[in-house]
Amino acid sequence: MKAIILAAGEGLRMRPLTENTPKPMIKVADKPLLEHILNDLPESVDEVILVVGYLKDQIISCFGDKFRKVGIKYVYQKENLGTYNALELCKDLIGDDEKFIVAYADDFHGADNFKKCSECDSCAMLVLEAEDPRKFGVVDVDESENILGIEEKPENPKTNLVSTGVLVLDSNVFKYPARRHSNGEYYVTDSIAQMIEAGHRFKAIRSNFWLPIGYPSDLEKAEQILNRKSESQNTKS
DSSP states (O other): OOOEEEEEOOOGGGGTTTTTSOOGGGGETTOOOOOOHHHSSSSTEEEEEEOTTHHOOOOOHTTEEEETEEEEEEOOSSSSSOHHHHHHTTGGSSTTTOOEEEEEEEEEEOOHHHHHHHHHHHEEEEEOOSSSSGEEEEEETTOBBBBEEEEEEESSSSOSSEEEEEEEEEEGGGGGGGOOTTSOOBBBHHHHHHHTTTTOOEEEEESSSOEEEEETTTHHHHHHHHHHHHHHHHHHH
């Protein structure tokens, strides 16, 4: 199984830390953010496609063409035109009807959540309830956790259930190009909404942990959580 990791952004909200360092290379608990993500991917992932952009050479020189036993390929996103644009750049690396995982290089989800996504037998989305869903892709589900629809950053959300950014997709997503959002970007959530409307099945997978790294203050919180997890694992072993 392939995993596409989106790692091209400038990390403007993380300034001044990202003035000379790409956001995925900022360290938490002595490891780059991106390394934590790669460590959490399930064993079924045997190839990673890294979509890089800002200060990309630092990422490439750090990880090279392999992370442990997992091969790495790189795709360059010249302009930040949104998540669908990033995925579309990977189109030639995805086979017909092939399923793959999509995630951001700077959000922590934990190995358990990635494993649940990889084991889903259909396209899927990792979701969580949010206090202010207007900042996210808002998800509407039925009683069987089938996704009925998704709307990106709505002014009046139908629910408080949101996409955490981890997706299970297949090559059909490229048949439904995203329409341009009012902010000029192309969001994969728009493609997913079109797929659902056309009859493709998407499951909502409930997350038990999500820690987005958006601001410098989030780094300390992440370090504390990772240290607690490490201590807990050491105690169990």
